[in-house]
Amino acid sequence: MSSILILNAQVVNEGKIQVADILVKDGFIDQIGTNLSGISADKTIDATGKYLLPGVIDDQVHFREPGLTHKACIHSEARAGVAGGVTTFMEMPNTVPNALTQELLQDKYDIAARTSLANYSFYMGASNDNIEEVLKTNIQNICGIKVFMGSSTGNMLVDNEKTLTNIFSNSPTLIATHCEDEATVRANSALYKEKYGDNPHPRVHPEIRNVEACIKSSSMAIELAQQHGARLHILHITTGEETHLFRNDIPLKDKKITSEVCVHHLWFDARDYETLGNQIKCNPAVKADGHKQQLLAALLDDRIDVIATDHAPHTWEEKQNPYWSSPSGLPLVQHPLQLMLEFYKEGKISLEKIAEKMSHAVADCFQISKRGYIREGYWADLVLVDLNEEVTVSKENVLYQCGWSPLEGTTLRSKVTHTIVSGHLAYENGTFDESKTGQRLLFER
Missing domain, CATH: 2.30.40.10 (Urease, subunit C, domain 1)
Structure with a gap:
C-alpha cells in the first residue's frame, strides 16, 4: 500500500x-x-x-530475543505494541548473550529487520570490561549506550568506579542508566531475608529497593555526567525525591541530562502489591502512594522529559515463584497510550502533553531523524x-x-x-x- x-x-x-x-x-x-x-x-x-497522534516511541523495552524467547520475542512484542499505538521501540541489551559486542548487537538488528512490525533501535550494552567495544558504536544508527548502575543479568552490572569514569568521559553518544545503588539493595535484602525468611510478601519490594537506593545512584550518575560533560538519560524515575535533580528552566534541546518516567510508576503504587503481588514486582520498584503524584507533577512541568514502558515480560509460572526468586518486570507495551488517555479523561494531563511526552520529546531527546511529529516530509x-x-x-x-x-x-x-x-x-x-x-x-x- x-x-x-x-x-x-x-x-x-x-x-x-x-x-x-x-x-x-x-x-x-x-x-x-x-x-x-x-x-x-x-x-x-x-x-x-x-x-x-504521532505514533508512540517507547525508549525502553525488553523483548527477550535472543536467548530468552520462552518469555517473548521481537515479533510478538512489537506486534503487541503496534496494537497499542507504539510505532517505534528501543530495546535493551540484557538478552542472552548480552549485547556487549558490535557483532551481537548486529544480530538483534538482523532479527528485527526480519520480524518486527514496529520501527526499532537497540542499545549497545556496557559492562565492566567492554569499553573498547562501546567506543566502536556508530552514533548515527544506535539509540544509545545502556549502563546498569544497579542489578542486572549476566555481566551487565557496572559497579567499577574506573569503568564508570571511562564510560562517562568517552561515550560517543547518549548514556542511558538504570539507577539503583547496589550496595544499598544488597544490605536491605540481607536484612529482610533474616527478618522474613524465604518468602516474604511482595509488599517488601519498595522497602528493599528503596528511595535511598534510587536517589543515591541517580545523584551519582548526574555527578559523573556533569563532571565529564556526558549526555545522560536516566531511565524509569520512581521517587519524588529524584524529580528535584532535574531542570525545567531550559528547553529540552539544550539539556545534557534528561529523565524518563514509566507508565506503571504513574499508574500503580505500593497498595497494589496486596492484590497484584509479584505481578508488579519490577526494578526500580513501584513505590508508596505519593510518589506517583510527584512523578506526574514533574512530567507536567518538564523536569521529567519522556514517558516509556520498560516492558519486561516473564512467564506466568515464573511470576508465581516465591518473592526472592520471582523475576522483576511486567508486560506493558500494548497499553501505554490508553493508560495515559485515562489520565486525560481524569483531567490530569492534556492530549497535547501526551503527544509531547510519548513522541515529540522522545524524538528530540534521542535526536531521531524525521520521526515523532506529524509534519510533511516526516x-x-x-x-x-x-x-x-x-x-x-x-x-x-x-x-x-x-x-x-x-x-x-x-x-x-x-x-x-x-x-x-x-x-x-x-x-x-x-x-x-x-x-x-x-x-x-x-x-x-
Missing part, C-alpha cells in the same frame, strides 16, 4: 489540536491540509470524531484513537507471548483503531497487516 488518505481527523501535534486531512505516500507524510478529499489514494480512512508513524470506545483488558485480548497483564479486568475508556508504521497500515480495528516490517531508526547527531 503506497498511499493512505486520512480524512477529518482531530490532529494532536506540536501543542495544538486541529481538524485536518493527512496524505501518506511511499512511507512519508506527503500533505497535511483541510480539503484533501478529492485526492485518490490506495486506502482512505474516515477519521471523523477520532484523534490522530515518516508516517501515526495512531488513530477513539476516545468514546471502551476496552476491558483480558487474557483474550492481551497479545504478549507471556499471555498475561497486570491490567487484566481494567476498563480503559479509549481504543486504538489504526496504527501506521513508516507509512504502512500495520493495524486496523483488530486486524494486522504483517506484509511489511518496520524501519531501523537513524539519528541526527
